[in-house]
Amino acid sequence: MAQDTFSKEETLAMRRRLIGHSCRLFYSDDPVKIIRARGQYLYDEHGKRYLDCISNVQHVGHCHPSITEVAAAQMDLLNINTRFLHDNMVQYADRLAASLPDKLCIFYFVNSGSEANDLALRLAQQYTQHQDVIVLDHAYHGHLMSLIDISPYKFRKLSGQKEWVHVAPLPDTYRGLYREDHPNPGDAYADTVKDLIDEVHSKGRKISAFFAESLPSVGGQIIMPQGYSTKVAEYVHSAGGVFVADEVQTGFGRVGTHFWAFQLQGEGFCPDIVTMGKPMGNGHPLACVATTVEIAGAFTANGVEYFNTFGGNPVSCAIGLAVLDVIEKEDLRRNATKVGAHLKQLLTQLQTRHDIIGHVRGIGLFVGLELVTDRRTRAPATKTAAEVVKRLKEQDRICVSTDGPWENVVKFKPPMCFSIQDADLVVRCIDRIITEMATSDLRLEKEDV
């Protein structure tokens, strides 16, 4: 196993020679080589430490020793496909079921959020016998062909919009159609979905699914307005479709107060299908689809086996169980609630001093800082956001990145062990950088206008 066999320049040269260039690097002008990590910290080949504010995959912290221990023990004992009986998969499904509303009680284990979303789409179409899908604007649901079709973020740059895909407005109360001054943005945005359904029906087409992240991530770290999902689910059910909640980025307690982000919409709301992925295996390729007895039954009724070679194997499920154990034992949801609230508070304070901060939003350790060149027009400060990301890396060795249609939302989705001190540090550094930029010649935000 290589640890640091090559110099960074050699690694980069080999990468350019051997790996498809569509696979991009962070900080492409001067990428970072990481050889070790622990908790919320990354270490480069010189032992220099980086604070990691973006690895939501390494959910309970990088290289958590108890996950490694469980994985190694199970790898030594057995790894086999699920055509044989094994306790780990059923025990893991049972644990996941306990975290979900009762009706979400049937599980399919797969290897990635993309595989989960592809299967969710199959389940929805098989159950409803309808084809059409409603997605949110700017959504991203994965890299597979079927998911590019339902991801405006991708299909606009690639194959274009299919006739069976319909794009609803992003329920973004800062930048969207209905904003913070609207008396009931949840209902208003839900009505845009209703209108879209009517339009679809008028073409003689039928809805299989409304497919959305519980908190749209690539869309710009969006917090759905209250009431939205319940109303949308009503409209979608009336049309004979199902509600798919993509929890690939947001599940497993990231929002702190709840285990699943869809639960923020209240007890009255329950999706028909939930997909999960990234944080599930703390870096191990593990993902899942949860659904109802009825939907699973319709899928079984087609008489065709669903076999996923690696999905649900004893090692993956042992790791999944160990991740759940760590979330509980280390009370990481409480930490996410506490540190996330602190981070949001500090950023909100910063907003009072820096006009460029248009909006601070978030819940738990899912936080966005939206930069604008003009608070009135809310024109995105894309270049400033990129410069903040760059300077945080170069000056402070802090990794953040941007999201949103204009890449002007600095996002925070760190490992769940992120601390109060980490939050203090990153906000202090952002404060300094924005101050520097405001007083220097580098008033990049002007160029954004």
Place this chain on the structure above:
Amino acid sequence: MAQDTFSKEETLAMRRRLIGHSCRLFYSDDPVKIIRARGQYLYDEHGKRYLDCISNVQHVGHCHPSITEVAAAQMDLLNINTRFLHDNMVQYADRLAASLPDKLCIFYFVNSGSEANDLALRLAQQYTQHQDVIVLDHAYHGHLMSLIDISPYKFRKLSGQKEWVHVAPLPDTYRGLYREDHPNPGDAYADTVKDLIDEVHSKGRKISAFFAESLPSVGGQIIMPQGYSTKVAEYVHSAGGVFVADEVQTGFGRVGTHFWAFQLQGEGFCPDIVTMGKPMGNGHPLACVATTVEIAGAFTANGVEYFNTFGGNPVSCAIGLAVLDVIEKEDLRRNATKVGAHLKQLLTQLQTRHDIIGHVRGIGLFVGLELVTDRRTRAPATKTAAEVVKRLKEQDRICVSTDGPWENVVKFKPPMCFSIQDADLVVRCIDRIITEMATSDLRLEKEDV
């Protein structure tokens, strides 16, 4: 981590309650619970040992200690996405490149053979700017929506054949269009692809790819006739398409004499895209697409990032490297050649004594035993094959399974450490079972006619 928490009945009951029934069990009437494995042996909850003739995923043997050691060490050190530089991915790509013809020198790492085939299809369509795909009859390329579309084995039972998918005859010289008595079946089968291309062109459509397993597996453990792939590649290239070799089942030395099964077609043949998966991580979710500079370049030229969350992470690549090391250190290709030849020879001897054995074929540890009720008509002995599988499990604790359009091909694709003694045992047991069946009232083969 659960080892044997529940009784087999409890595990089964939980599975029925919690896991989608489309996920099927082997031996569904009386499934096997496995709690431990090593090398080519599985152990149930009572410590009873099963000989495993089918786990091609656990390629270098179940729970190989050196793989576990490497995995645990890397898990303890770093697991991160490939937007950061790391040596493992580039070193692994370099090792894979050394096993392939020079022109296959660009790699994309993913989590499953299905993800690899989906990406291969994207690459082919992007590069050629054509849509249509030619596949072999009875082929299976994965569980994703895009792959069901190009898998006759699945789409015939599900969504049906799309207008952009075209099915060429399976080049099966035992049961197919051209048989062992044909002077040049390779050319003759290749001509069926040429005819199909002409037909596609006559409809004003264009070929993006010919997509085939190097040795069709679900199709019935088929050995392609010599010359076939070279000729097909010529025709496909003339039509502006690319040749995709699906090595998900067959790569990494299973055929013994060569590292990749496509190499059996001679040095003159080189695919444009190769997909790999199952054996690659010895059970860890790891897969890959290898292609040319030109095809990767066209994919980059669309300007859109390809990001696979877990693909190519340091743990997956460390495991991949460790698997390559074990294949070399333990000379597993030589073992596959030797034991595979021995197994084939024993089965061929058996054929002289049992009329029900219509055909024995294979190369290395990829072997098929085709059962027929009538050697002249070659009518498939499906029920007998199922009974052989059942009795091997119940009487001898040997796991084999069946493949082929009529499920009458008993297949062998064991871990590569499978021994001469293992081969002797399984053939002795098959001999006994077929003898029993021939002399008992249970002459199931009659019912097959």
